Amino acid sequence: MSRDTAIRGGILVTDKERRRADILCHDGRIAAIGADIDIPAAATVIDAGGCFVMPGGIDPHTHLELPMAGTRVADDFLSGTRAAVAGGTTTILDFVGPARGEPPLDALAAWREKAARSVIDYGFHMTVSWWGDLFERQMTTLVRDEGVTSFKFFLAYKGGLMLPDADILAAFERCRDLGALAQMHAENGEIIAFLQEKLRTKGILEPRGHVLSRPPYAEEEASVRAIALAEAAGVPLYIVHVSTAGAADAIARAQSRKARVFGETLPGFLSIDDRVYGSPDFDMAAGHVMSPPFRPAEHQRALWRAIEDGVLSVTATDHCCFTREQKRLGREDFTLIPNGCGGVGDRMEILWELGVASGRLTPEQFVALTSANAARIFNLWPAKGCLAVGADADIAILDPARGRTIRAADQIQNTDFSIWEGRRVSASIVHTLSRGRHLWADGELRADPGHGRYVARRPYGPAYGVNPHTGL
Numbered sequence: 001m002s003r004d005t006a007i008r009g010g011i012l013v014t015d016k017e018r019r020r021a022d023i024l025c026h027d028g029r030i031a032a033i034g035a036d037i038d039i040p041a042a043a044t045v046i047d048a049g050g051c052f053v054m055p056g057g058i059d060p061h062t063h064l065e066l067p068m069a070g071t072r073v074a075d076d077f078l079s080g081t082r083a084a085v086a087g088g089t090t091t092i093l094d095f096v097g098p099a100r101g102e103p104p105l106d107a108l109a110a111w112r113e114k115a116a117r118s119v120i121d122y123g124f125h126m127t128v129s130w131w132g133d134l135f136e137r138q139m140t141t142l143v144r145d146e147g148v149t150s151f152k153f154f155l156a157y158k159g160g161l162m163l164p165d166a167d168i169l170a171a172f173e174r175c176r177d178l179g180a181l182a183q184m185h186a187e188n189g190e191i192i193a194f195l196q197e198k199l200r201t202k203g204i205l206e207p208r209g210h211v212l213s214r215p216p217y218a219e220e221e222a223s224v225r226a227i228a229l230a231e232a233a234g235v236p237l238y239i240v241h242v243s244t245a246g247a248a249d250a251i252a253r254a255q256s257r258k259a260r261v262f263g264e265t266l267p268g269f270l271s272i273d274d275r276v277y278g279s280p281d282f283d284m285a286a287g288h289v290m291s292p293p294f295r296p297a298e299h300q301r302a303l304w305r306a307i308e309d310g311v312l313s314v315t316a317t318d319h320c321c322f323t324r325e326q327k328r329l330g331r332e333d334f335t336l337i338p339n340g341c342g343g344v345g346d347r348m349e350i351l352w353e354l355g356v357a358s359g360r361l362t363p364e365q366f367v368a369l370t371s372a373n374a375a376r377i378f379n380l381w382p383a384k385g386c387l388a389v390g391a392d393a394d395i396a397i398l399d400p401a402r403g404r405t406i407r408a409a410d411q412i413q414n415t416d417f418s419i420w421e422g423r424r425v426s427a428s429i430v431h432t433l434s435r436g437r438h439l440w441a442d443g444e445l446r447a448d449p450g451h452g453r454y455v456a457r458r459p460y461g462p463a464y465g466v467n468p469h470t471g472l
């Protein structure tokens with residue numbers, strides 16, 4: 001079998017430019033790019049006429065095979081990454097979640113084992129699910145030897161993942177010393193627990209209690225606090241799944257005083273509003289239960305402005321799928337509904353539809369938001385997130401004229417629910433290559449378990465060479 005694949009006739013798009021050129025992939029990397037490159041006779045040729053050829057997507061926020069709420073998310077690393085590749089995503093960063101007291105290195109070993117079946121490349125963030133000497137000691141090994149250079153913290157989930165500010169400051173300082181990036185789930189867990197209790201007393205136990213207990217101000221307060229904690233510790237901060245105008249404003253203010261703060265948002269937050277929780281159909285309302293929740297529609301306009309201004313620079317999915325049956329664990333009490341929605345396979349097409357097809361974003365901005373910025377922030381650049389000779393041949397080909405309708409019945413992610421059920425997108429991903437391997441070919445999935453490789457990431461900071469793109 002030839003190890004060469006050529007992509008001919010398409011329009012190449014990076015985060016900086018767009019041009020007509022062909023690409024030759026050899027041994028998993030991009031070997032040549034140009035208008036008239038030599039294509040070996042034995043090469044497999046993909047005709048990309050009329051299509052955009054882009055860096056494969058990077059989804060830096062997924063949860064596969066995660067135990068949660070007395071169950072386990074519906075997607076394992078095989079089904080989740082198969083869904084991803086069919087939607088043009090070629091790298092995921094998943095969260096390793098140690099149980100309380102579990103050594104993070106043990107949890108990493110468990111995640112490495114689960115992820116061995118991944119069909120696309122993957123890296124890990126570590127959730128700081130508890131704090132103590134052992135955790136602190138093992139962070140050194142994680143950063144220096146294991147390539148885990150980002151750590152996620154929670155200001156939400158009182159009695160669970162939530163850490164007190166003092167522990168967060170200590171851990172943030174450790175991140176700074178090691179050259180690691182801090183990530184935050186920013187919602188005020190005390191306010192949420194307080195409101196949940198009030199709603200319970202009033203007998204509001206149906207899914208709308210979920211959104212009533214997680215008001216926008218709880219996210220805004222926690223975002224402001226997370227930024228202050230990060231500034232105090234001198235660590236760069238990445239706020240995951242920003243869903244409100246107030247949180248986006250907090251990030252914008254921090255950036256304007258040159259604080260190193262990055263913001264991520266989800267295509268779901270740009271396209272779905274909180275009316276879903278009013279549905280009389282439990283499965284419909286519960287299917288949208290995630291944290292933070294979908295917000296009143298006016299927040300979407302603020303999120304778009306923040307994207308246009310570069311305040312929010314990354315899109316992810318927070319892919320965390322459950323079936324209708326699993327969501328019914330919370331039939332009698334909304335606090336027991338497993339939190340999370342899917343979409344790892346839909347992110348690129350939905351964002352194209354909302355952003356590029358509507359005229360809000362250029363294709364270059366689309367690439368920045370779906371791969372290039374994440375590659376830079378998470379130290380995957382320049383192997384990932386760009387189309388350049390020597391880069392990994394992770395490539396997504398999008399046909400702007402081939403639409404499809406999203407239906408749970410057709411999806412690859414392992415659930416019977418889609419937050420975008422029935423939504424029409426005007427463009428679709430027609431081919432995806434992962435390190436030169438043609439895994440998604442015009443509707444045919446050729447993804448073998450285990451093709452994906454673990455990507456160890458470099459630490460940040462002067463000792464390791466400051467990343468010129470982010471200053472980290």
Ligand SMILES: [Zn+2]
Nearest residue numbers: 061063318320
């Ligand atoms: Zn998440």
